[in-house]
Amino acid sequence: MDFKHRRGHFLIIFEKISEIPILLLSIIFSAFLLNTFDTQALIPVVAILLSPISKLVNYFFTYYTLTQEHLIVESGVFNKKRIELPFSTITAVDLSQNILYQIFGVYKIKVDNASQTNEAANQSKINLTLKKEEAIQFKKIITGNFIETANEQHELAAIKGExxxxxxxxxxxxxxxxxxxxxxxxxxxxxxxxxxxxxxxxxxxxxxxxxxxxxxxxxxxxxxxxxxxxxxxYAFSVWADEETLKVQYGLLNKKSFSLQKSKINGIILKQNLLMRIFKLYSAEVIVIGYGDKSEEGGTEKAIIFPIAKKEKIKEIVNIVLPEYSLDYKLCKPERKAIRYFFISPMFIFAVICVICAVAAAIIIENYIVIAAALVFLAFSVAHTIQKYINAGISVGESNIVLSSGAFSKRVAIIKTKSIESITSTGSIFKRRKGFVSIRLGFVAPLRVANISSLNLPINQFELLEGVLKY
Structure with missing residues (x-):
């Protein structure tokens, strides 16, 4: 595939479907206003047209080149910029199709790498649009894996959602x-x-x-x-070979991405309150450079299964990422540590609100404010107790497991060799009683780069120090 100094497909201008009807209405409205010579009313129309016009300018002045080992991006009208990404640093190649792209047989390609975990993420954002055959070949060159959206091997190996x-x-x-x-x-x-x-x-x-x-x-x-x-x-499926984890799903907006296993640093299991009641989890992987950009539906996530019982999640992980064991036993905070959970801004603020509400009620002779303050206090107590219940850690040679959260729970299974820093925090009095809060630092998307759990036994931090002496 000869891919040198090319723009890709012009449909990249219409990557956000929601903008199209607004754009059409603006064009019709502006034509009407021009006939009536109402130039002042054109100001909001011009504001609406700025987005597609800026995308059009970017399209005409952005070029992509594939060499044997690099992806090169050249952009800019007056201030020229050139980005070179070695294939070895690329963590994910993401293919997606909205309805318009599906009609024209076009894929949007998004390339992620480690540099996108920092503040320069938006500056190094790499998006282009290609015809289906070109997109698959483009992905094959970068990842070294031929990813077909439907083939017999995929059908046999994939784990599918219902x-x-x-x-x-x-x-x-x-x-x-x-x-x-x-x-x-x-x-x-x-x-x-x-x-x-x-x-x-x-x-x-x-x-x-x-x-x-x-x-x-x-x-x-x-x-x-x-x-x-x-x-x-819709049609969610996940499968893996020796080097790559692959996921695809979607009906109106089809998505397909490949992640290099060597760049995956961990797995996160998530539960909101209702999911905890029904003992269901969602699972996603932590990948350098993937998961900080906003999509139309929210922040993108490297989902490996949307929702399932823990046994099924464990089965999926054992198949696609066997190096991450979910057979762990958490060391929980001791019962006497619960008082330290109540030394929190929310609980202290709730107590202050109750005191102020009582004083206000005596002055104005209206006790509804006390009821409202007591409800807030009850909520803060429940929130604090849930933090105590959800805190925990498991230290192993291969993986470190850290559990945290209040009404929503999050369990992170982190590759030990991916951890770059560990931090223990706690007052002198709390340390004397044998408790510290533990934070893990590792290269990951900003929203999960630092994971912490509160008021754990101090011997767990000492155990963690021993494991991290490589």
Whole structure:
């Protein structure tokens, strides 16, 4: 494949589908305004057009070249920039297709490497768009692996997710964003609805109406969450060869990425409160340079399975990443350490709020503020106790396991040789009692580069020091 000083496909300009209808409306609106000579009203239209215009400029002045060992990117109009990435430093090559790309048989290619863990990540962001055959060949040259989206070997080796898994994920994941969006729409319509019911609906009927609206809003949020989870993770499959972990999924926005096993530093198991109740986990890998950029659906994650019981996650890990054992036993904080968890900003602030609420209630003779403060205090107590329950560590020769979190729990299994620093923190009094908080530092995306757990036995830090003396 001869790939020298090329721009790729022009559809990179339309990588965000959501911008297309806005763009079309802006063009129509601007044409109308030009006829009426309303130049002042063109200002918001020009603002909307800035994004596609800047992408068009970037497209015409960005060139990609593949040599035998490097990916070279040249960009800039007046201030020229040249980036050279050795193939050996590339951690992930990500293929994706939105609906428009699927129609035209085009893939968006995103290349990640270790330099993207720092503040220069956006400056070294590498995105281009190619026809399907070229995209697969491009990926093959960089990774040394031929990745076909559908072949017999993949069908036999892949571990697949079921629709029922994605429905569970939709049911159990947070609905807050959906509820806020729906309430915003309901709020905007309230000015039209209130005049029709004002004076006609009162008492118990009004209360029933409000409860009905709340139920409808929640059920709508649940349906939206399920639909999004099914569409996002449709046809999920994960498989691996000796050197590479491969994942693909998606219906409207198809995604396929390959990660070099040698660049994977750990695995993270996550549970929100509902997932903890049903003993379900989601699992993702920690890869240098992958997981800090924002996608349309949020921060990208190297998911290896969206949701499953721990036994199934363990089975998947044993197949695709056998060097990471999930057969660990956590050393938990001692019972007498729980008092140190309560020395936290949230709990102290909650206590202060209760004291202030009592004083305010005496002055204004209104005790509702006390009730509100007590609810906040109860929440902070529950939050603190959950931190105590979820804290833990397991020190091994190959992997270090660190557990943390409050209502949401996170368990990180980190490759011992990937850890670059360890930190213990604790007051003199806490150290005398034999407790410290432990933080692990390693090369990873910024959101997970430093993982910590609170008030663990100090002998675990000493054990950790011994293991890290390579």
């Amino acid at each position: 629709i029922s898994d994605f429905i569970k994920l939709g049911l159990l994941q947070s609905k807050a964003a959906y509820i806020m969006s729906i309430l915003a729409i309901v709020g905007s319509l309230s000015s039209l609805i209130i005049p029709f019911i004002e004076g006609k609906v009162e008492g118990a009927l009004l209360a029933a109406l409000i409860i009905t609206i709340i139920i409808i809003v929640y059920l709508t949020a649940v349906i939206m969450s399920i639909v999004k989870a099914v569409i996002k993770y």
